[in-house]
Amino acid sequence: MGLWRNRKVLTFLAAVLVCGAAAAVSLALAYPQPVSNPALGAGWQCHRAAGLVTTCSRVSRAEPLAHHPRAVPVDYRRV
Numbered sequence: 001m002g003l004w005r006n007r008k009v010l011t012f013l014a015a016v017l018v019c020g021a022a023a024a025v026s027l028a029l030a031y032p033q034p035v036s037n038p039a040l041g042a043g044w045q046c047h048r049a050a051g052l053v054t055t056c057s058r059v060s061r062a063e064p065l066a067h068h069p070r071a072v073p074v075d076y077r078r079v
Contacts (some may be wrong), residue, residue, distance in 0.1 A: 044059065
């Protein structure tokens, strides 16, 4: 019975270690770290997840709202 109990304990410890490693990897992938890449320039934003995967995306520049014409209010009582 001692050998069977030791296998249960080892199986349980292995399962705990695997679950802990999976949780650590999922957290590392969920919260990527910003990375500067001078070769791409200022128009790009890069993130590294878990030290394995680096993704880059182009940063879109938004136009300021001050240059858009204001909407003219419509008085529906006069129409």
